[in-house]
Amino acid sequence: MPRRSLLAALLLAVLGSGAAQVAPAVSAVPPVSSLPAGFSVPAGAGDSIYPALGTPGLDVTHYDLSIRSDPRIDTLSGQAVLNITALSDLNQIALDFAGPTTSEVLLNDQVARFAQVGEKLLILPSTPLKAGTRFTLGVTYQGTPALHLDLGLRLGWITQDDASYTYSEPDAAHTYFPCNDLPADGASFTLHLDVPAGYTAVASGVQTGQHSQNGRTVTDFDLPQETATYALGIQVGRLDVVTRPRAGNVALRDAFPTDTPPSVRAPFARVADMLSVLTGWFGPYPFAVYGVALTHDPQLLALETATLSTFPAREQGEEVGLHELAHQWFGDSVRLGDWSDVWLNEGFATYAELLWAEHLGQDSRSLLRRWYTALMRQAARPLVATAAPQLFDSTSYQRGALTLHVLRLKIGDASFRRVLQQYAASYAGRSARTADFLNVVREVSGQTAVDALQPWVSSPSLPPLPRILKKVLART
Known part of the structure; x- marks a missing residue:
């Protein structure tokens, strides 16, 4: 987008x-x-x-x-x-x-x-x-x-x-x-x-x-x-x-x-x-x-x-x-099943920027800080949009990307890779909604991984950073 x-x-x-x-x-x-x-x-x-x-x-x-x-x-x-x-x-x-x-x-x-x-x-x-x-x-x-x-x-x-x-x-x-x-x-x-x-x-x-x-x-x-x-x-x-x-x-x-x-x-x-x-x-x-x-x-x-x-x-x-x-x-x-789930497009594409930065040997911490700071400056909402003006706001981009990073920290790189690949393969040429993605997370990594995502997906307020991510961002 x-x-x-x-x-x-x-x-x-x-x-x-x-x-x-x-x-x-x-x-x-x-x-x-x-x-x-x-x-x-x-x-x-x-x-x-x-x-x-x-x-x-x-x-x-x-x-x-x-x-x-x-x-x-x-x-x-x-x-x-x-x-x-x-x-x-x-x-x-x-x-x-x-x-x-x-x-x-x-x-x-x-x-x-x-x-x-x-x-x-x-x-x-x-x-x-x-x-x-x-x-x-x-x-x-x-x-x-x-x-x-x-x-x-x-x-x-x-x-x-x-x-x-x-x-x-x-x-x-x-x-x-x-x-x-x-x-x-x-x-x-x-x-x-x-x-x-x-x-x-x-x-x-x-x-x-x-x-x-x-x-x-x-x-x-x-x-x-x-x-x-x-x-x-x-x-x-x-x-x-x-x-x-x-x-x-x-x-x-x-x-x-x-x-x-x-x-x-x-x-x-x-x-x-x-x-x-x-x-x-x-x-x-x-x-x-x-x-x-x-x-x-x-x-x-x-x-x-x-x-x-x-x-x-x-x-x-x-x-x-x-x-x-x-x-x-x-x-x-992988197409949208409903425009309200546009974070499935924008959050994933935004997170790809971090994957590229890591490949280039860049420090991803500044990118993570920038995402969270941008979200703190905006009115918070859950990931699923309820009106057209929300489609391309910071929540769809940065909160969507941070949601994926929280998942990655919770389940590790190997399982995170399996989630992304299974989701992309299962819904290739098909439409998907937020529940479909969460079902893939559940199939690969269990309900505890889904539970870790729920505040980022559903909370009307911006969730606090996970403790492990706070430690990562605190390092110099």
Whole structure:
């Protein structure tokens, strides 16, 4: 997820030290006010933070997206084919879609009646779909992606400075393609990106093909692992694609704007070393390829878009790149079952920074002190969030990381490694919640380990440091 930046700090200064680090999302799409005859108001999937998003009766298993764009104008045309399984009887199909105007919907290749209202695309099947039915939806659309603001940033499909890119966490993928826009419903992706000559398109997954015709180039990508919709990464621009030597079975490739100086590229040159360190703790890297894509957006925060993390084209430390790489395990492979459990993403990626520091021979005590001091300055809460403004605060990052360190001190490095690897392997390509992680801890190390974590997970106040950690931090 985006690491907290100067922009977030400025918001905190304005809102107060106990305030949220994420401003409420704003959409230019009006809410549902009236529906055509035959349609009904859709129910959301019931996520704790975004209850209106998603549909409880849908399991989208695959998205095939054909997107035609031009980085010189803020419009696109798209065709999305969704493979879906009905989880319950469906009289109406509801997708999240606040994006360009829909012109046609095909249900199993037959024209279907639809209504695009608010941030939903509603489709009426000719006969109700029974639970267990597998079907396809084809959606054709064209226009300007919907405006969606969060933390002072535009989210979704962004076009500016002769480039386009996606940046959708937490809730903006549906501004440019129809989807079930919750991480609990992950899916695989096939992409066909059609861009003008002189521009390059890169995306999440492995490039599988490319052809040029009539002044345009179509590049194809395949991401077979089930991934959250917000984590889909696409970059279109005048790019320098750099291929690095493979790291074991992992292909490495980066995409930099052609004018990116060496000093900005430098922190990403050690990805192979980072992969080696993190696989030692987390287990095998869950995808076939990894790299970074940079954009000139001056306000951008780093984001763990799957297999192709998104970064601003400015100088930054290695720990930022390490943080987003760790999310490939925790966030992109192991997905959230509910946004309230976002610490399972951010706390794990933050703790990876300490693992990297240890590998470099650095003293981790200053990092632990900094985390705890930051938490003492903020209003405390349990790890599980209850509102959107809490998603990316210090609790999700630093308290989540300290929770893992408390576990490590309690059970030792060998058992801690087994916990991380069993959790990553058991929930690869699946969604998980806090209770799922605690169950893994219990399976590996017993109930006493879970009991040691409970104050850090559940207490509304900040727990005191364990005695052993106090001793460690007291050493000079």
